[in-house]
Amino acid sequence: MEKLDILMSIFLIIIFLxxxxxxxxxxxxxxxxxxxxxxxxxxxxxxxLLAGAVATLIALIFGIPTGYILARYDFKFKNFVEAVLDLPMAIPHSVIGILILSFIYGVDVIKFIGNYVVDNFFGIVIVYLFVGIPFMVNSIRDGFLNVDEEIEYVSRTLGASKVRTFFEISLPLIKNNIISGVILSFARGISEVGALLIIAYYPKTVPVLILERFMSFGLNASKPISAGMIVVSIILFAILRMLRKQRIKNTG
Incomplete structure (x- = not known):
């Protein structure tokens, strides 16, 4: 091996370990x-897991048409829209909790939903959706960008409607992107803790419970639950890796 290759390998080993x-x-x-x-x-x-599933389903319902629009159309302020949709990935977790709570109680016409959000299951869903939607949208958008538009045009010239082409041609071709988006959005949601401490401490999620056990009883009390959460995360990303390899294989 060249010296540069050896040096690069050392850096790889260090970050891996x-x-x-x-x-x-x-x-x-x-x-x-x-x-x-x-x-x-x-x-x-x-x-x-239930809140993660509900939030991911909502993200999927909105993510598919959003990803399609961003992939297929150019419009004014498109870059701004994409930047805003990506913002939840950059905003600190506690700030997310503050901004959602401030919006709910700061806008008079929606103040009433505070009772259904603060320390409520639906508050968890909202937080999960907020932090997870960028991963869903980006994954689906990238999938549509990789679909050759010529295939869609051929389908249309053969008499298929735009709706039929979308559901029978375009959507099946991005199946792996959809699954990747679902896993990433779900994983991001269930890992959230900072915003939940502000919006929905109850009912407790696993990350919140881990933090509570650690603060109240110490490291040993939080370790078993943390290990369980790690196993869930490993399973999710093992599935994601397999799907990515399958997608590469199919593409090749």
């Missing part, structure tokens, strides 16, 4: 896994 070693240590030293059978922990996992 930086991520891998803490994860593998946690999984091999999770503490008392019996904690995962506590009703509070089980309820937290149920709340987290």
């Amino acid at each position: 930086f991520i891998f070693l803490p994860i593998i240590y946690m999984l091999t030293h999770p503490g008392n896994l019996g904690v995962l059978l506590d009703n509070e922990v089980i309820d937290a996992f149920k709340t987290t």
